[in-house]
Amino acid sequence: MIAPIPVIQADIFTTQPFAGNPAAAILDAEHLDEAAMQRIAGEMLVPGTAFVSAPRGADADWRLRMFTPKRPVAYSGHTALCATHALVEAGRVPGARVTFDTPAGRLRVEIARGEGPALMWLEPPVPACTVPDHDVVEILDALGLPRAGLAGWARPAATPDGDLLLPVRDLATLRALQPDMSRLAALRSGQKARGVCCVSRETADIGSGTHCRFFAPHYGLPEDIVTGSVHSPMAVWLLEAGALDVRGDRALFTAEQGDGLGRPGRLRVEVTTATGRATRVRVGGRAVTVLHGSLTPRP
Incomplete structure (x- = not known):
């Protein structure tokens, strides 16, 4: 039998349950390949599911993969914050910063702790907006x-x-x-x-x-x-x-x-x-856990 996979679901960009954007996070996901991650994201059926595993290099704390119910995405802000929230809740971010290795590059998240849920700041590379290459x-x-x-x-x-x-x-x-x-x-x-x-x-x-x-x-x-x-x-x-x-x-x-x-x-x-x-551009938000559970892929 395959061991159950622990999963957390949280609402992001809110401090109230059943508001904001729901997302799921699975820690210690080294044993899951991309196909399995996509199946799990489809089963969770929330806008974003995060899979956190050991980093591939010394310049990141964790590797992060993100999926919608239909496909992988290089970067999803609320999904990255769900991963951060899950790590903080599990006591696995001792400091005020965590760096993820993502398909879009290195992503740094700063964590401001205090009373209530932590304020988590995403800091992606400064983006450049361009003229659309198609008629709108x-x-x-x-x-x-x-x-x-x-x-x-x-x-x-x-x-x-x-x-x-x-x-x-x-x-x-x-x-x-x-x-x-x-x-x-x-x-x-x-x-x-x-x-x-x-x-x-x-x-x-x-x-x-x-x-x-x-x-x-x-x-x-x-x-x-x-x-x-x-x-x-x-x-x-x-x-x-x-x-x-x-x-x-x-x-x-x-x-x-x-x-x-x-x-x-x-x-x-x-x-x-x-x-x-x-x-420099930062996007910040808080999160609240609404579910702790486990997935059983098959008997």
């Missing part, structure tokens, strides 16, 4: 987003992860979107791209900086609840558009996502600048 008109049609619903404070942009950033006029327009998921999946798959992130600067909470919705149906995520990975390029995009309140050399804001799905999530986003350009 068909994407707008698939989203059900009228041309008048686009805002003028920024131009559509592509991220290094293959996401499309779209500025939306207001919160009502954002909430009203009802994408044709089949059409959107076909378009983004054909473009060899990932998701579409629609961003409003009008927010649900007073004092927040952004409210967004993220769609990636061909990745098994018709609408993602809270997307950590898209917020670092989003921050650079906002900075370059002059849409951030920069004080000194830093901008710090709260980002909202997931409210329309009944699972509100809140992220802290920090951008450090020099001569008007981003030199």
Whole structure:
């Protein structure tokens, strides 16, 4: 008989159970190959499942693989935070920092402990946003987003992860979107791209900086609840558009996502600048455990 596999499930970018984005984490995953990881991610059926194992080199503390229910991903912010949360909860991060070896490169997470859940800061490489290499008109049609619903404070942009950033006029327009998921999946798959992130600067909470919705149906995520990975390029995009309140050399804001799905999530986003350009981007969030259990692959 194969030994049961311990698993933790947590809600990320929240301190309240049943809010934020759910993810799962499996520690000591050295015995699992990629096919087994994908099967387990499909069984967990949460937006992201993390598999943590021993590192391959001395420049990382752990190796991290991340999967949606349908496919592996090089980087998923909320899944990486779930892995960090699981390690911290298990007492396996003695200091204030952990470094992961991921398919996207080295990922450092800083951990600020205190009363309540730790605030975990993702610090990926500073991303560069570019002009999309395809016409966005068909994407707008698939989203059900009228041309008048686009805002003028920024131009559509592509991220290094293959996401499309779209500025939306207001919160009502954002909430009203009802994408044709089949059409959107076909378009983004054909473009060899990932998701579409629609961003409003009008927010649900007073004092927040952004409210967004993220769609990636061909990745098994018709609408993602809270997307950590898209917020670092989003921050650079906002900075370059002059849409951030920069004080000194830093901008710090709260980002909202997931409210329309009944699972509100809140992220802290920090951008450090020099001569008007981003030199450092951090995306922070907290997590709460909702399940401890074990998987039995087969008798």
